[in-house]
Amino acid sequence: MHYLLLIYSDEKAGANVSKEESDAWMGEYMAYTEAMQKAGVMLAGEALHPTSAATTVRLQNGKPLTTHGPFAETKEQLGGYYVVNCNNLDEAIEWAAKCPAARAGSIEVRPVMDFSQAQ
Numbered sequence: 001m002h003y004l005l006l007i008y009s010d011e012k013a014g015a016n017v018s019k020e021e022s023d024a025w026m027g028e029y030m031a032y033t034e035a036m037q038k039a040g041v042m043l044a045g046e047a048l049h050p051t052s053a054a055t056t057v058r059l060q061n062g063k064p065l066t067t068h069g070p071f072a073e074t075k076e077q078l079g080g081y082y083v084v085n086c087n088n089l090d091e092a093i094e095w096a097a098k099c100p101a102a103r104a105g106s107i108e109v110r111p112v113m114d115f116s117q118a119q
Helices: 011-015 019-039 089-098
Strands: 002-009 042-047 055-060 063-068 077-085 106-111
Touching (some): 002 011, 002 089, 011 077, 019 042, 019 077, 089 106
Antiparallel strands (some): 002 077, 042 077
C-alpha cells in the first residue's frame, strides 16, 4: 500500500540555523532517503519552497482567484513529502518516525487511494 509522509515543521526556525547545522540536517535527510531507497519502500519525495512562494487558488463566481502564500497561518508548514510503499500502516509509521523532521515537527502519514482497483 502507498502512503504519503507529509513533513511539517516551522520554516522560520529553519531559516535561522547556521550553515553547519543546515549541512548536518541535510546529511540526516540524505541518509534517511538512502535508507528508504535501500529498503525498497521509497517511491518519490521532494522538498518544497517556503510558503512565501506558494499561491492559493479558489474559484469565486466561476473565476479563479489567486492569493500569495498558504491558505492559513499555522505553527508548522508543509515543507516536503515522501511517497512510500509499505506493507501496512505500522510500517509507514516506523519510517515516518525515522524522518529527521519528526524530532522538531510532525510527519502526517496518509494512505494514498488506489483508483486502479476501483470498479
